[in-house]
Amino acid sequence: MKSQEIRSKYLEFFQSKSHEIVASAPMVIKDDPTLMFTNAGMNQFKEYFLGNTVPKHNRVTDTQKCLRVSGKHNDLEEVGMDTYHHTMFEMLGNWSFGDYFKTEAIHFAWELLTEVFKVKKDLLYVSVFEGSSDNDNLGLDQEAYDLWKEIVPEERIIYGDKKDNFWEMGDQGPCGPCSEIHVDLRTEEEKAAVPGRDLVNADHPQVVEIWNLVFMEFNRKADGSLEKLPAQHVDTGMGFERLCMVLQDKKSNYDTDVFTPLISSIEKVTSSTYGESEKTDIAIRVVADHIRAVAFSIADGQLPSNTGAGYVIRRILRRAIRYGFTFLNIKEPFIYKLVATLSNQMGEAFPELKSQKSLIENVIREEEQSFLRTLDQGLILLEKIIDETEGEVVSGKKAFELFDTFGFPIDLTALILRERGYSLDENEFNAELKQQKDRSRAASVVTAGDWTVRGKEDVNPFVGYDLVESPVEITRYRKVDSKKDGQLFQIVLNKTPFYPEGGGQVGDKGFLLSLDAEKIGVIDTKKENNLIIHFTKTLPKDLSGLLMAKVDTTKRRRTEANHTATHLLHQALRHVLGIHVEQKGSMVNHDHLRFDFSHFSKLTSEELTKVEHFVNSRIQEQIKLNEQRDLTYDEAIGQGAIALFGEKYGDSVRAIKFGNSMELCGGTHVNNTAEIWYFKITSEGAVAAGIRRIEAITGDAVKRYFTEQTSVLSEISAELKNTNNPIKAIQNIQEENANLKKQLDVLLREKAKDLKGELQKEITEINGISFLAKKVDLDAGGIKDLAFQLGENNDNLFLLLGAENDGKALLSCFISKELVKQKNLDAGKVVRELGKYIQGGGGGQAFFATAGGKNPQGIAEALENAKSFLE
């Protein structure tokens, strides 16, 4: 069975069991601070499990793009070593939100596997939670055990401990026991030798878990205790790639048709063969796996970068480059060449791969090039380290510096050292790494307390589209400690006019006002699992009283102008540059706006002018806001609305329309484009290969900008005494200045020549040495010039020059190099000794030295005493 077919059969099966098929959420997560990537099918439903949102359907099924780079059994560094772990994978899932529980979950799973997919029953093992005797004190999951007993022989039911059979999504939140289905794909001989049940959960490549059925019944609180959830849920996950391996009767995920097209492309591009040696096999698997992860996240709008989620993507890509570099011996970009294969293969199920193919290729190629440069640099530095190493053990500290500061991979360092007969002090390296990790962790510690719940929120608590102030009540709050901000409170209200950060728009600021005039500042508003959270420094004294929530309307209005301008800018770019322009990032606050978009070259100044003009024309047309709040996604797209890749849309969407600009958007906007007043681009540049960034200002900021510019210009005109044509005046001045500089140069040179001639005449002879000690009227640089000029044609000169500048004394001593050698003289010593007359000190080299001091009166005396050095 082809993988395509397996995917659709799964979804159809659950559809026939009254499940709604939903789309995969983006792999890159934007509104959950605790998670960077979707790492399990349940992520997009978290708010349902937490009870923050009421689901539209209580039975749902999907295939979810997931990314895992850390966690139990799945370290990035392990991927590729075996044949069944991946960074990016698809998770097939079926879900019950307070609907069916263990019975149906178990029966559905068994029916699908054994009847639809026709997996032989005697290949399967199941596990149930055995209970725990720790603080949670949980018993055996008897219910699950009994259910399984009806379907499978008892010797195929295995007890699992907390590590394997109790699922938790984090330190806090919903959790519960789970039941797993494992499959034994070994040969008959192997099975005869070791029974399959001994190998379950033992990391055997052919005895693997394929399906995890989680029964959510508890909530883990901040103090570690468990409480029973009001409603019980089912959360299941089946690894798509593994399922394909089972159904296609392969020994490895990489042998299924999910990976074989990629692998043959890699063989072609790198002239290598899969299946010839362990080392190249690992490298090929690494590349095949990583290209998927990287391509999908770029399509989701997450580019490689040096922070956060982007950094994870960069690391994955670099790991692939490294393996190609070392084991496939490819020293130039090659991974980007695989994008075409991937897009051909998966573009049907995931159209974003097709539509963004050339962007993905550009970004990857650029990243490959830059990392290969880093490797080149690192090799040179490593060479230096080896040269400096005495003995055979290379310092872990130096290797860490190479890794930490210059980004040279440590395993490559170790490999090269081994080849050269050195070894690496790994303990020292790990100690350094640990220090770095501890430092980072300490800096970002955030401890959140439990919510204190006081009442119930409205189902849709955001009223800020219509209101900027509203009477509200606190429904829950908690204290949060972070190193950075100190102690803060998070407050949730029954409803709120405060817009939570999202869609590029910053969260509202403002305050909460109590009846007895207590004023609590709201410093930020954010959304977490669909809860709108207000950040404050203090709590109101009366937590149960009515409060007036007031948004800072000045900031809000400016932000709205910038947001609407962003939409118009987007429209303008597509109009001026073409419809290949897609939003790749956006940031809107009260100060300015920033818009990143896909485009292949720098915008010309004509293009920028056109874009600016286009937006300002829309402003001038005074277009009214046309807002539709309850469209379905398809309706909105049908009307021509622009949706963003990598954005998660709910069942009903909001469309914002200004004339011909229509976008799906949750942000707040002006009522009429005239409120924007004026749009001005302040900068245009590149952020990555194929991505440009425009920054712009509107409204008050533009007024400020124009006022400033005008006053600068009028000041310039005033200074120039030429208000009609300041540009010409400046050109004149510049020309004049250049001429004067030239003349001055000539004059100074002549003066120096004169002075040089004069001084040359004054040179006397003491003990056969040309000697001169004299006060001159020059600064330090001039003296230096003069001294070197005098010394140029005289290799028998002892020169001491004194000068007075800004009330300070200066002595400079020049002694011809030949003389220094012959007579063992030292100009440094000379100025240090003579420095005492001017109450100062100094030094320099043997042939030229300077000293400075506070006492100009002493210069004469110092000059007097100069000859003593020659006597």
Added chain:
RNA sequence: GGGGGAUUAGCUCAGUUGGCUAGAGCGUUUGGCUGGCAGCCAAAAGGUCAUCGGUUCGACUCCGAUAUUCUCCA
């Protein structure tokens, strides 16, 4: 968000404990030679040593801040 590094000629980079009138290669310009593959030889131009402030007799060099950028960790 935290740590480390970098910023020197158009480009790629040297510059040792503070004192070299700041250098190299490539590129540019000019002249000469030369039937080729990065032609050869000679000469020249090109620098606010990222910016601002401090320490010092003296800062490319040390210290602090800012900007830009690379990198590791979260």
